[in-house]
Amino acid sequence: MSNRPYNFYPGPAILPLEVIQQVQNELLNIGGTGLSVMEVSHRGKAYDEIHKTAMADLKEVLHIPDNYHILFLQGGASLQFAMVPMNFLRKGTADYVNTGSWAKKAIKEAKLFGNVNIAGSSEDKNFSYIPRELNLSPDADYLHITSNETISGIRWNRFPETGYVPMISDMSSEICSRKIDVARFGLIYAGAQKNLGPAGVTAVIIRDDLAEKCPDDVTTMLNYKTHVEKESLFNTPPCFAIYVVGLVLKWIKKQGGLEALEEVNNEKARLIYEVIDGGDFYRGTADPADRSIMNITFRLPSEELEAEFVRQSEKAGFVGLKGHRSVGGLRASIYNAFPLEGVKELVKFMKKFEQENS
Amino acid sequence: MSNRPYNFYPGPAILPLEVIQQVQNELLNIGGTGLSVMEVSHRGKAYDEIHKTAMADLKEVLHIPDNYHILFLQGGASLQFAMVPMNFLRKGTADYVNTGSWAKKAIKEAKLFGNVNIAGSSEDKNFSYIPRELNLSPDADYLHITSNETISGIRWNRFPETGYVPMISDMSSEICSRKIDVARFGLIYAGAQKNLGPAGVTAVIIRDDLAEKCPDDVTTMLNYKTHVEKESLFNTPPCFAIYVVGLVLKWIKKQGGLEALEEVNNEKARLIYEVIDGGDFYRGTADPADRSIMNITFRLPSEELEAEFVRQSEKAGFVGLKGHRSVGGLRASIYNAFPLEGVKELVKFMKKFEQENS
Numbered sequence: 001m002s003n004r005p006y007n008f009y010p011g012p013a014i015l016p017l018e019v020i021q022q023v024q025n026e027l028l029n030i031g032g033t034g035l036s037v038m039e040v041s042h043r044g045k046a047y048d049e050i051h052k053t054a055m056a057d058l059k060e061v062l063h064i065p066d067n068y069h070i071l072f073l074q075g076g077a078s079l080q081f082a083m084v085p086m087n088f089l090r091k092g093t094a095d096y097v098n099t100g101s102w103a104k105k106a107i108k109e110a111k112l113f114g115n116v117n118i119a120g121s122s123e124d125k126n127f128s129y130i131p132r133e134l135n136l137s138p139d140a141d142y143l144h145i146t147s148n149e150t151i152s153g154i155r156w157n158r159f160p161e162t163g164y165v166p167m168i169s170d171m172s173s174e175i176c177s178r179k180i181d182v183a184r185f186g187l188i189y190a191g192a193q194k195n196l197g198p199a200g201v202t203a204v205i206i207r208d209d210l211a212e213k214c215p216d217d218v219t220t221m222l223n224y225k226t227h228v229e230k231e232s233l234f235n236t237p238p239c240f241a242i243y244v245v246g247l248v249l250k251w252i253k254k255q256g257g258l259e260a261l262e263e264v265n266n267e268k269a270r271l272i273y274e275v276i277d278g279g280d281f282y283r284g285t286a287d288p289a290d291r292s293i294m295n296i297t298f299r300l301p302s303e304e305l306e307a308e309f310v311r312q313s314e315k316a317g318f319v320g321l322k323g324h325r326s327v328g329g330l331r332a333s334i335y336n337a338f339p340l341e342g343v344k345e346l347v348k349f350m351k352k353f354e355q356e357n358s
Numbered sequence: 359m360s361n362r363p364y365n366f367y368p369g370p371a372i373l374p375l376e377v378i379q380q381v382q383n384e385l386l387n388i389g390g391t392g393l394s395v396m397e398v399s400h401r402g403k404a405y406d407e408i409h410k411t412a413m414a415d416l417k418e419v420l421h422i423p424d425n426y427h428i429l430f431l432q433g434g435a436s437l438q439f440a441m442v443p444m445n446f447l448r449k450g451t452a453d454y455v456n457t458g459s460w461a462k463k464a465i466k467e468a469k470l471f472g473n474v475n476i477a478g479s480s481e482d483k484n485f486s487y488i489p490r491e492l493n494l495s496p497d498a499d500y501l502h503i504t505s506n507e508t509i510s511g512i513r514w515n516r517f518p519e520t521g522y523v524p525m526i527s528d529m530s531s532e533i534c535s536r537k538i539d540v541a542r543f544g545l546i547y548a549g550a551q552k553n554l555g556p557a558g559v560t561a562v563i564i565r566d567d568l569a570e571k572c573p574d575d576v577t578t579m580l581n582y583k584t585h586v587e588k589e590s591l592f593n594t595p596p597c598f599a600i601y602v603v604g605l606v607l608k609w610i611k612k613q614g615g616l617e618a619l620e621e622v623n624n625e626k627a628r629l630i631y632e633v634i635d636g637g638d639f640y641r642g643t644a645d646p647a648d649r650s651i652m653n654i655t656f657r658l659p660s661e662e663l664e665a666e667f668v669r670q671s672e673k674a675g676f677v678g679l680k681g682h683r684s685v686g687g688l689r690a691s692i693y694n695a696f697p698l699e700g701v702k703e704l705v706k707f708m709k710k711f712e713q714e715n716s
Contacts, residue, residue, distance in 0.1 A: 007397055009402075011399075014393075020394045021386070024382055027378060027381060027385070028362075028378060035362065035372075038602065041367045041368070074437070074558065076593045079433075081577075105578075200432065200558045219440035220440070221436050221467075222440065236551055236557045239558070241596070241598065319391075320399060
C-alpha cells in the first residue's frame with residue numbers, strides 16, 4: 001500500500017485500511033449467503049445480525065446506559081438540524097450555542113420551528129473559542145451544542161450543566177474520539193463520515209424519555225419514536241454504510257476502545273500543536289484551551305505561503321490539508337483512523353517547510 | 359461464481375455481478391487517488407466526476423428532458439412520502455390513488471400536511487388491479503400515484519391524463535425497467551435499492567417549475583430547491599451508494615439501454631406468467647391487465663404448499679421467493695439485474711414442483 005497517501009480530508013475521511021480490505025474480501029459473499037452485502041434483504045438473517053451487532057458495539061464502545069436507544073438514520077447532521085427542533089422545540093424556547101459554521105446551520109433550521117435563544121457565541125473572534133459564560137434559559141426545551149467544530153477546530157472540553165434541561169449535541173466530527181459521559185446528554189447525533197464509517201448514515205443516541213415525548217403529528221420518517229420502536233428498520237436502512245460502521249466499531253474495540261484511542265489521539269494532536277507553538281512561523285487559530293484534537297487549524301505568514309504549503313504537501317503524499325473554503329488557512333483532520341506515523345511525517349514536513357520558508 | 363444463488367429479494371436486491379466485481383477491484387483506489395471511494399472528499403475531483411457522471415447517465419438512460427433536474431437524496435421513498443406534500447400540498451387538495459401498501463403510506467403522510475382526495479382505490483380487491491376510473495380534482499396541487507406496487511405486483515401500464523395538474527410518481531420498484539415519457543410527470547422518485555443500486559440513495563427527477571415553487575419556510579434539507587441549486591451537494595451525499603448507482607447506469611447503457619432491457623424484462627415476466635396461467639396449480643394474484651413485470655405475485659393451492667415451495671426453492675438455490683409478510687403467497691422479484699437464465703431455472707423448478715404436488 002505504498003501508494004496510499006496520508007489522508008487529512010475533513011469528511012468523508014480516512015478509514016482503517018483493514019476495514020476496507022475486509023469489505024473488499026467479503027464483497028461478493030456476506031455471511032455465507034453467496035451474495036453481496038448490498039444485495040441481501042434488510043429483513044433477512046445476514047443483515048439483521050450486522051444491524052444488531054453494530055448497535056450493540058456502539059453501545060459498548062461509548063458505554064451508553066440502558067435508558068438510551070441507538071438509531072441509524074439518513075440525511076446527515078444536516079437533517080438532524082431540522083429533526084431536533086421538529087420533535088422537541090414545540091412551544092417554548094431552545095438554547096443554542098453559536099460556536100461556528102455547523103452550530104449556525106443548526107440555529108438557522110431551529111428558527112423555522114420556534115424560539116431560539118443564543119445562549120453564547122464566539123462569532124466575535126471568528127469562532128476561535130468556546131464561550132465560557134452561557135445565558136441559559138431555565139425552562140428551555142433543550143440546549144444544543146456542537147461538541148467539535150470541524151471548520152474552526154475547537155471543541156468543548158467541559159460540558160455545561162443544564163439541570164433538567166436536556167443537552168443535545170452534534171458530535172459528528174469527534175464521536176468516539178474520546179470518552180464521553182453519555183448520561184449528561186439527552187440526544188447525541190453524528191454523521192458517520194468522519195470517525196465511524198462512510199457517508200450515508202447518521203448515528204443518533206437518544207434517551208428514552210425524549211423519544212417518548214416525540215409528538216404524533218411529526219411525519220413518520222422524521223419522528224424519532226418511529227425509529228426507536230422499529231429499531232431503525234421502519235424502512236430500508238442504508239445497509240452498506242451501517243455494515244461498514246459495524247466493521248469500524250470492531251476495529252475500535254481491537255485498538256483497546258476509546259480509552260486507548262483517546263490517548264493516541266491526544267498524542268497525535270500534541271505533536272502537531274507542538275510544531276505550531278514552537279515558533280512564529282505557524283499560528284494556531286483556536287484558543288489553546290479549546291483546541292480540537294480532531295481538526296487542527298493553523299495559518300502561515302501569508303496566503304501565498306499557505307498555497308505553497310498545500311502544493312508541496314500534495315507532492316509529498318499528503319491530501320486534504322487545505323482549510324475550509326469559508327475560512328482559508330490550513331487544517332489537518334486527524335480522525336481515529338489516521339495513523340500516528342502519518343502525523344510524524346506531517347510534523348517532519350512542517351519543520352522542513354518552516355526552515356525553507358522563514 | 360457457482361455458489362451465487364438466484365436472488366429474488368424485493369429490495370435490497372440483486373446487482374449486476376460485474377458491477378460488484380468492479381467495486382471490489384477498485385475499492386482501495388478510486389480514480390487513481392490511492393484512496394477508497396469511501397474516503398475521498400465529496401468536494402474533490404474524483405468524487406465530483408462520479409457524481410456528475412451518474413446524473414448525466416441517468417438523464418441519458420431515461421431520456422430526461424432538459425427542464426428537469428436529477429437529485430440524489432437520502433431517506434428512501436419513505437421520506438419522499440413526506441417531502442412531496444411538505445413542498446407542494448400547501449393549502450389546497452392533493453389527489454392520491456390507493457393501489458397498495460406503498461400508496462397507503464404516501465397517503466398517510468400527506469394527510470399530515472393537507473387535504474387528500476382519494477381519486478381511486480383498489481383496496482376492495484386486495485390491490486389486485488389499477489383503478490380505471492379516477493375521480494380527479496380539477497384544481498389539485500398534484501396527483502400522486504405508485505407506478506409499480508412491489509407487494510401486490512401491479513403496475514400502471516397507461517398513466518392518467520392530468521392536464522395542468524402535475525403528476526408525481528413513486529417508481530421505486532420499476533425505475534429503468536421500461537421506457538417512460540418523463541415529460542408526463544412533474545416529479546418522479548425512486549429508492550435505489552431495487553433497480554438502481556444499493557440502499558441509501560433515492561433518485562428524484564423534478565421539473566424545474568415545481569422546484570422553483572418550493573416554499574422558503576420548508577426546512578433546508580427537505581426543500582427540493584436546496585438540492586436543485588446545490589446539485590445534491592448541499593451536504594455530504596451518500597457517496598458510495600451514488601458511485602454504485604453510477605456503475606449500474608453504465609451497465610444499463612452497455613445492455614443497450616432501457617429499450618433493450620424492457621424487452622428482456624417483458625420476456626422474463628412472460629415466461630413466469632406462462633407457467634402461472636398454464637394450469638390450475640398456480641394462481642396469479644394481479645389482474646392480468648395490470649401485472650407488474652418486476653414483481654410477480656402468485657399463490658399455490660394451500661399455505662402448506664406455499665411453505666413447502668419456499669423450503670424447496672431455497673434448497674434449489676433460489677432466495678427471496680416468499681411473498682411479503684403482509685399478504686403471504688409467493689413473489690418473484692425480477693429486477694433488471696436478474697438474469698434471463700435464472701428465470702428459466704425458476705420456470706423449470708415451478709413445473710417440477712407442480713408435477714410433484716398436484
